[in-house]
Amino acid sequence: MSSGIRWRMARWLGIAFVVAILVYLTLPAVVVMIAAFNEKAILSFPPESYSVKWFVNAVTYPDFQKGFVNAVIVMLWASTIAVVVGATFAFAVDRFRFRGKALLEAILMSPLVVPKFTIGLGFLILAAQVDMSRGFTVVVVTHVVLVLPFVMRCVYVSLRNLDRDMERAAEALGASPLMVLIKIDLPLLLPGLFGGWMFAAILSFNEFTATLFVTGARTETLPVAMYNYVREFVDPTMAAISTIFIVLTALLLIVADRFLGLGKVLAIEEGR
Amino acid sequence: MADDIAVRLDRVTKRFGSVTAVSEVSLQVRRGEFLTLLGPSGCGKTTLLNLVAGFLEPDQGEVYIGETRVTQVPPFQRDFGMVFQNYALFPHMDVFENIAFGLRMRKVPKGEIQSRVEEALDIVRLGGYGARHARELSGGQQQRVALARAIVIRPQVLLLDEPLSALDKNLRARMQVELKEIQRRVGITTIFVTHDQGEALSLSDRIAVISEGKIQQLSSPDEAYRNPENSFVASFIGDINRIPARLVEVSGDEVAIAVGEARIRVPKARCHASRAGDPVWLFVRPEVLEPVPEDTENAILGTIYAHVYQGAHIEIHVEAGALGTIHLRTRDDGVMARWPVGARVGLVGDLGGAMVFPRDSRD
């Protein structure tokens, strides 16, 4: 065999390997989407007949409806609070030296590595002790803690891209620090803040493990409702709602990507 | 007297950790003058500018703008305009809003803002560009918007932080002329920071040559070029040869120095070393030297090492043993044929403008 042919074969093998990995990554989503349109309640491939009735079932199922509303409530509160906390803190970290800065930063970034079930259990016990275990507060606080590291990273990226000379120029023109913040920093950081808010919202809406620990019957979010559904039923209603989930998430990601390049945010994911 | 001083630094020192960026600098900038802070990167010139602006606070010393002591005053309460290296035009505002920003911060009435911004745009020859976005402008135009933004507030002093360095060469030359012209027309006191000695020579009324946190020389450009006060200034301004030599004799109004085998006479006024036997540096501009046959009396000897054709002139590099490489510059094309690479050559010239400075024997 000539070396040219060998190289071409190696190349094709490499391509085939990568394609196989991509198939592995997309397979579950594709399978779930097919399963969602299966008319029969029992899983089968390929489905014998197709129907959208499971979608109807999914969107009219009361637990899912309530879970959706709860998840949205938690998401809006958690992501908004996380953006305020994350933006102010990232700004302070970027601009000032103060005592305990590194410690505070380490504490707030640590939910990236502390097991989620530990965080969930911790807040569950804490909430029980202060008698708040059945309300939204504990769920929202848990979510803020979990999504904050991601928000902080988004804000750091925007801060790093902010030319400090912009602030100096404004100051030279007579803008007080507060004015610089309002007229220069805020507008220039806005896309980054919005991107961070989007990421926080997506992560919060999807959060499951810690949420399972801290929600009660009244505050159950959609992922928890879905988990309970899978444990009880086997029909494709879950497949239908998963499909909706996947499509919505992909759309949200595309929007988030518009405001703050995904690549940019993720390239620093490595962090420390 | 204080009336015609726009900015005054009084024994100002700024340290960053263990590094002293600016060391006991005193400087008075006259009203209406164009003063350049010139020096290599890291010499402290930008620190000096930031001390005037208030972006940095001195560890010691005082800063005055006009008659007001501003040492502890934050930048936004000082009265200066500034043009940044990358212009720092606000990307979320159009040209008009960029220029109006300082006026709005000063709560100037609306109608007056309109007319003053338009006037500023006219001054920088960008009339009608108000609605444009900074992104849509060329480098030169952005530069002019930045300038308009800085002068529209009619500050006591205009600070320019290497504003031309982001432009390409041709544009830079054009903007130099324009900058100088606008400055003269508006009559604004200007402090200009650059590492480009050409820029400094062509724009300034006075140049402060800075090295290691100190002002080495403060004088007119012509004076700095012709009559440098020390070897740093001599080597920094203009192209110059620095040749190791030895002071042999001081007699009358001339000194004799030994350069290799050659004996050379230099006016005493141009020699900053005093004792016979001292090691010295001889500073000679390349255009002063000319090639002669090697047997010429008192010529510096060497070998032609390379010809570098540069269009308007030719540079000849001469390898002169322990003296190092000596450059000469000529407009005469014939030189390349008469003195081919490898030829032995003697160097002579009118050394009335040469400079002699003491040399550490370590150098």
Add this chain to the structure above:
Amino acid sequence: MKRQPFFYWFTVPAVVLALAFLASMGAIIQYSFRKHIPGSLDVGPVTLENFERLAHPLYFSVYLDTLLLSLYTSVFTLVLGYPLAYVMVRARSRWIKSTVLIVSIVPLFTGEIVRTYAWLNVLGHNGFINSLLLGTGLLDRPLQMMFTPFGVTVALVHFSMPIMVVILAAAISHIDTDYEKAAASLSANPIKVFWKVTLPLSTPGIVSGFVTIFAWTLSAFATPQLIGGGKVNMVSNIVYQLGFASFNFPFAAVLSLLAVMLTIVLLLVIYASTRRLEKMSLH
């Protein structure tokens, strides 16, 4: 900068949140030293008996299983993630790059439940793979993939892939292509260039990716819960069971603490190994 005292208020929300988080961790520590009262949510006096219970071989084997599953997962994620990251960074076509990026990243945001449920459809008794194999006559009996470590690993690898790809891509994109060109100019063939230049230079990313996935998998919950179905248990599943089936929060707290300790040890390993790598690259 010291002239702007109002900026200090900027740290207040962060401090409040950090205190809440610390309080929750404190609650766990406190519970781990309290006596469990069976059948009650309240806890009794201070005791060490929760820690003594750890000695039971059952818990040892759960931790061992968890560690093994994490090990398999990080190895396979690395092997499959590297080619993806490489293609994502080095492919010439923008289209290929963004396809790989989207395919690898989107799963990160679709949540554990959706993804795990999707794998139930793929691996299940009547699932996609079994239907495919039976339908084409390759098999005459369905494969048992649910409730096996294999099934759990397949789903966990899928779950971890986005993070791994992102970490590796960052590392690979920091390698100057001139090194590769230089090696090629010295007549190293593409495979040699990869083994001798690209791979060694991406070691920091490999180490950090491996350990991150390891730590990440240690705390997996939904995947072993649903695909393991009680037959494959990880620490998280036992903690959940203890908390919500037997209300033994003190012992759940002990197991959680141990998991946090394991994570901390892992992070120290990352720290030590990256330090070592940095030193190596300096010499």
